[in-house]
Amino acid sequence: MRHIAIIGSGPAGYYTAEAAQKQWGDDVRVDVFDMLPVPYGLIRTGVAPDHQSIKGVSKRYEATALSDNVRFVGNVMIGKDVSVAELQQLYDAVVIATGAPHDRKMDLPGEDLGNVFGSAAFVGWYNGHPMFANLDPDLSGDTAVVIGMGNVALDVTRILSKSRAEFAGSDIVAHALDILDTSKLKRIVVLGRRGPHQIMMTPKELGELSHLTRAAPRVDPVDLPEEGEDALLEPGLRKSVTHLRSFAAIPESHYADYPIEIEFDFFASPRALIGSAGKVEAVEVERTKVEAGRAVGTGEVYTIPASMVVCCIGYRSSPIPDVPFDERAGRFANDEGRILPGLYCVGWARRGPSGTIGTNRPDGFSVVEKIAEDMAAGALGHGGKQGRPGFDALAERRGLDVVTFRDWKKIEAQEEARAREGAPREKFVDVADMIEARKG
Numbered sequence: 001m002r003h004i005a006i007i008g009s010g011p012a013g014y015y016t017a018e019a020a021q022k023q024w025g026d027d028v029r030v031d032v033f034d035m036l037p038v039p040y041g042l043i044r045t046g047v048a049p050d051h052q053s054i055k056g057v058s059k060r061y062e063a064t065a066l067s068d069n070v071r072f073v074g075n076v077m078i079g080k081d082v083s084v085a086e087l088q089q090l091y092d093a094v095v096i097a098t099g100a101p102h103d104r105k106m107d108l109p110g111e112d113l114g115n116v117f118g119s120a121a122f123v124g125w126y127n128g129h130p131m132f133a134n135l136d137p138d139l140s141g142d143t144a145v146v147i148g149m150g151n152v153a154l155d156v157t158r159i160l161s162k163s164r165a166e167f168a169g170s171d172i173v174a175h176a177l178d179i180l181d182t183s184k185l186k187r188i189v190v191l192g193r194r195g196p197h198q199i200m201m202t203p204k205e206l207g208e209l210s211h212l213t214r215a216a217p218r219v220d221p222v223d224l225p226e227e228g229e230d231a232l233l234e235p236g237l238r239k240s241v242t243h244l245r246s247f248a249a250i251p252e253s254h255y256a257d258y259p260i261e262i263e264f265d266f267f268a269s270p271r272a273l274i275g276s277a278g279k280v281e282a283v284e285v286e287r288t289k290v291e292a293g294r295a296v297g298t299g300e301v302y303t304i305p306a307s308m309v310v311c312c313i314g315y316r317s318s319p320i321p322d323v324p325f326d327e328r329a330g331r332f333a334n335d336e337g338r339i340l341p342g343l344y345c346v347g348w349a350r351r352g353p354s355g356t357i358g359t360n361r362p363d364g365f366s367v368v369e370k371i372a373e374d375m376a377a378g379a380l381g382h383g384g385k386q387g388r389p390g391f392d393a394l395a396e397r398r399g400l401d402v403v404t405f406r407d408w409k410k411i412e413a414q415e416e417a418r419a420r421e422g423a424p425r426e427k428f429v430d431v432a433d434m435i436e437a438r439k440g
């Protein structure tokens, strides 16, 4: 029997569990740990609440989670409640699938001012991550600046733009809906250092900006390259740029019907956040030009008034004591998923924050191949590890309050039962409430 511990129950964790099942069938026992009492990582706390069809991928993970040889071990933080070294003593292989939960810093003056948020925090807030439930952003000003030209920046912009009615059918949490309802925003500036041909936004997400009931997108036509140059782009990016061209063609009269403008500010590199009394009031920006794909400052500096700022410029993994970490790359030091024989990483913890949910699947399968290779080479010892019973004994000695998958199903049932009309669920946003809810 092989015993495998996976740290993290997001896509990478569950794809790895699925791959282990396919590889070893009944000859494997997999424990999937999560620090939260609820599974699925960013499917629950990252993917936008108004994109329910994408969140539906969790049904696939549930099928894996419900099989006899895979079990969910929630409410256990590895590195705090239990060390990686302890797991290594109990399991033949330990796989880190902890994602990249921290915002990459911009390293700009004023970054710590009030009403300035990283996207991990802001997205976590509207998606009910317990760590960010109390964020309490102030939306009483009129201009938000969203820094970044990727899909997360689009998610944040769209969520800031929508009316209460447009959240029908979503699982946005009540505290966020209530604050968004009071929003006085009139302008959302999406700031990017480079130009339309360098965006990381996908066409579907960009196209959604054309269908908002109270916000309209604006692109300055002078920012767009010659149309003929679009032919050189890969098809997805070309489609996205076509959306930008259609935004640039919107007649001025159209904006009178929309209380919020979403303004794309290309070739714009933030230099500092400026504020008073501890709160952000403006973003100082340097105009750039793109040379050989890189943004180069032109020396022209201007200021955008900003009552709030959300930075969507990427994420970092969180180091775990005694596990080699690549500080520069912000992820675990690894060679194609192998940290060392017996210790592996997958998903964002392995690659950094890139790719779609599906990108994590081949990662999971390839790490299981590495484990199988190391086992076959005798690099993981000769079996005899205790696996589950060993962990259960440790958890009991340490007084850990482990949440099982069956407990999660009770929490889920309660979340569904308390959903507002038309919504799939109303999430618990506090760990204590989740634990209480498992009583059923």
Ligand SMILES: Cc1cc2nc3c(=O)[nH]c(=O)nc-3n(C[C@H](O)[C@H](O)[C@H](O)COP(=O)(O)OP(=O)(O)OC[C@H]3O[C@@H](n4cnc5c(N)ncnc54)[C@H](O)[C@@H]3O)c2cc1C
Residues within 6 Å of the ligand: 007, 008, 009, 010, 011, 012, 013, 033, 034, 035, 036, 039, 040, 041, 042, 043, 046, 047, 048, 051, 054, 076, 077, 078, 079, 097, 098, 099, 100, 101, 123, 152, 155, 320, 346, 347, 348, 349, 354, 355, 356, 357, 358, 360
């Ligand atoms: C805002 C946002 C929106 C996105 N939207 C989309 C989308 O629409 N479509 C798409 O294809 N992709 C989307 N993605 C990307 C997708 O979410 C990721 O590719 C995927 O979630 C990465 O999976 P992961 O398992 O590596 O990490 P995660 O999903 O982050 O899972 C990591 C898990 O590890 C747990 N964990 C962390 N540390 C510990 C610890 N020490 N002990 C125990 N558990 C721990 C966490 O609680 C979490 O459950 C989005 C990402 C973000 C940030």
